[in-house]
Amino acid sequence: MRDFPDPIKRLIEELGRLPGVGPKTAERYAFALLKRRGEDRERLADAILDIGGSLSTCSVCGNYTEENPCPICSDSRRDRTFVCVVATEQDLLAIERTGEFSGLYHVLGGVLSPADGITPNELNVRELLARVSRETPTELVMAFDHTIEGESTMMYLTRLLRPSGIRVTRLARGLPTGSEVGYADEVTLSDALRGRREVIREHESSTA
Numbered sequence: 001m002r003d004f005p006d007p008i009k010r011l012i013e014e015l016g017r018l019p020g021v022g023p024k025t026a027e028r029y030a031f032a033l034l035k036r037r038g039e040d041r042e043r044l045a046d047a048i049l050d051i052g053g054s055l056s057t058c059s060v061c062g063n064y065t066e067e068n069p070c071p072i073c074s075d076s077r078r079d080r081t082f083v084c085v086v087a088t089e090q091d092l093l094a095i096e097r098t099g100e101f102s103g104l105y106h107v108l109g110g111v112l113s114p115a116d117g118i119t120p121n122e123l124n125v126r127e128l129l130a131r132v133s134r135e136t137p138t139e140l141v142m143a144f145d146h147t148i149e150g151e152s153t154m155m156y157l158t159r160l161l162r163p164s165g166i167r168v169t170r171l172a173r174g175l176p177t178g179s180e181v182g183y184a185d186e187v188t189l190s191d192a193l194r195g196r197r198e199v200i201r202e203h204e205s206s207t208a
Contacts, residue, residue: 078202106124106128110123141169
């Protein structure tokens with residue numbers, strides 16, 4: 001990036017910090033922004049700044065919100081005995097769009113990945129255990145990606161929750177192995193929710 005003026009280099013560097021954005025993509029985005037009108041760039045800048053000023057995380061579920069508790073947690077029509085545990089806010093939104101789930105959510109903030117330094121201390125695990133003790137839901141649905149990290153996180157939480165006696169289920173295998181919840185289509189997620197299975201029973205049958 002020696003040939004670019006400093007403002008362009010800075011923009012490319014910052015864009016390159018975004019997940020999934022490599023050097024070439026960051027460069028393409030930077031020049032696309034340069035070709036936009038000044039007012040368009042100002043709107044984008046205002047939207048980025050507004051995220052930090054108006055958003056917080058819900059004290060109940062951990063989702064991003066402008067009000068606390070968030071609209072889902074404060075909705076009296078939701079089934080409060082039924083909690084869906086998701087890794088990210090995007091996963092929550094994907095499941096909510098199906099219209100199949102009428103319960104509440106808990107955003108874990110990621111999945112366990114020791115190689116990346118993500119341990120239970122970096123996730124909302126303590127908050128989940130405290131919430132289960134406080135609210136005593138009858139079922140938790142583990143809605144994680146069907147990856148090694150997702151499976152490991154699900155089994156870790158299931159072991160922690162076993163003493164509580166709560167029913168722990170998982171999304172059905174309508175969600176293909178290796179797929180990501182946040183990118184699944186609504187029909188696939190709906191089928192997965194309807195066909196959920198209890199985690200302990202499934203794990204015991206697979207190891208028998």
